[in-house]
Amino acid sequence: MAVAAPAKAGTKRPKKQKEWKSPDEGQGKLAAMMLSPTFLVLVLVIGLPILAGIRQSFYTSGGLNANGFVVEGDQWAGLKNYTAIFQGSTASIFWQAFYVTTFFTVVCVIIEVIIGVAMALIMNRAVRGRSLIRASILIPWAIPTVVSAVLWKWIFNANGVANDLLGKQILWSTDGIQAQMAVIIADTWKTAPFIGLLVLAGLQVIPEEVYEAAKIDGSSAWNSFLHITLPLVKPALLVAVLFRILDNLRMFDLPYVLIGKGKPSVQTLSILAQQESVNTRYGPAAAYSVLLFIYLIIVAYAFIKILGADVIGDEARAQKKAKNKKSKAQRKIGRSVARGDTP
Numbered sequence: 001m002a003v004a005a006p007a008k009a010g011t012k013r014p015k016k017q018k019e020w021k022s023p024d025e026g027q028g029k030l031a032a033m034m035l036s037p038t039f040l041v042l043v044l045v046i047g048l049p050i051l052a053g054i055r056q057s058f059y060t061s062g063g064l065n066a067n068g069f070v071v072e073g074d075q076w077a078g079l080k081n082y083t084a085i086f087q088g089s090t091a092s093i094f095w096q097a098f099y100v101t102t103f104f105t106v107v108c109v110i111i112e113v114i115i116g117v118a119m120a121l122i123m124n125r126a127v128r129g130r131s132l133i134r135a136s137i138l139i140p141w142a143i144p145t146v147v148s149a150v151l152w153k154w155i156f157n158a159n160g161v162a163n164d165l166l167g168k169q170i171l172w173s174t175d176g177i178q179a180q181m182a183v184i185i186a187d188t189w190k191t192a193p194f195i196g197l198l199v200l201a202g203l204q205v206i207p208e209e210v211y212e213a214a215k216i217d218g219s220s221a222w223n224s225f226l227h228i229t230l231p232l233v234k235p236a237l238l239v240a241v242l243f244r245i246l247d248n249l250r251m252f253d254l255p256y257v258l259i260g261k262g263k264p265s266v267q268t269l270s271i272l273a274q275q276e277s278v279n280t281r282y283g284p285a286a287a288y289s290v291l292l293f294i295y296l297i298i299v300a301y302a303f304i305k306i307l308g309a310d311v312i313g314d315e316a317r318a319q320k321k322a323k324n325k326k327s328k329a330q331r332k333i334g335r336s337v338a339r340g341d342t343p
Contacts, residue, residue: 050293057081057286074283081287093264093272094288101268101292103180104255105248108187112244115188116195117237121229123196124203141193149257152186156258175263183255183266190254191247195240202236203229242303249296269295 059074060081085094123134140148155161156172163170172182206229214224230237252270259266261275269292276285 053286053289053293056282057290058283060283061280077283081283082291084284085287085291094269096264097267097269097272098295100180100264100266101249101251101270104183104187104251104268105245108184108191108248109241109244111184111188112192112195113237113241115192116240117199119193119196120199120203120233123200137196138193140190141197143190145190145253146257148186148190149254152182152189153258156182173259175265177265179255179259179263179266183258186258187248187251187254191244195237195244198236198240199233202233206232238303238307242300245303246296246300249299250292 056074058077058079058081060077061074084090119137123130123137143151153173157163158169158171162172170178172178210228211224214228219227250270251268252274255263255266255268256271256274261267261271269288273285273288273292276282276288
């Protein structure tokens with residue numbers, strides 16, 4: 001039997017090659033440590049109030065006992081606050097508010113997307129006074145919603161500018177379709193620049209050579225918009241639309257200040273919950289809020305799953321991780337071949 005010869009004295013063993021590590025490896029703990037204060041604040045500011053609201057929806061406040069005396073403190077009610085919403089006259093009020101909330105969301109978002117994309121295309125063009133145009137378009141977005149509602153309340157006053165321009169005497173603040181139109185116009189003026197700003201950010205990363213090549217190939221401006229602009233700005237546009245949908249679903253301050261309370265045509269779920277809270281019915285108010293919260297979650301989840309909105313950059317990170325993994329595997333195979341190892 002052959003015996004391996006002992007290694008000669010002074011012979012150095014070959015050093016083991018170090019494994020290549022991705023630049024992104026080892027940064028997860030650092031990122032978590034740096035973001036932990038932010039997460040803690042979010043838990044305190046958002047998480048705890050949500051849990052408190054869910055808890056309150058299972059209780060009732062006040063009321064009278066069998067002897068006719070006022071009951072102090074919260075009393076356990078179970079699911080009574082939820083079942084009461086879908087019974088009797090309360091059900092019609094709830095479904096009316098649900099319809100109004102959904103109606104405002106769908107109509108406002110569609111109009112705002114069309115106008116916002118148009119604003120972005122205008123701001124992206126190299127024209128004279130482009131900086132002034134951008135500043136003027138973004139001014140409505142910088143104005144607080146309550147201030148914007150007060151401004152539009154003056155415009156839609158019986159003796160306001162809107163009636164002077166139309167030449168008619170329309171009572172915009174009364175219950176009806178005219179009140180809904182006033183809210184839609186004011187919300188579009190206020191928030192269409194937000195969509196325009198995000199779409200503009202997507203437009204500015206598109207190379208100009210792409211449009212020049214399409215123009216040389218005989219593509220019209222409309223075809224370039226459909227097949228170049230829209231696909232490339234889709235990620236930014238989807239995020240903007242999702243934010244606007246969630247913002248409109250919880251609409252409160254604009255119709256409340258502009259039109260007022262007690263108007264079924266503009267009473268959203270947020271206003272309905274606020275009215276219950278003002279009347280010290282905190283349990284039903286919390287139940288309305290929880291139902292609205294569930295509605296928001298369902299809409300956001302469906303939007304992300306159906307349209308594939310990459311809200312937090314998971315898709316980009318997954319692609320980068322797969323690319324790094326592939327490069328690492330290729331380098332490992334290359335080292336094996338260099339050493340003469342049999343694959």
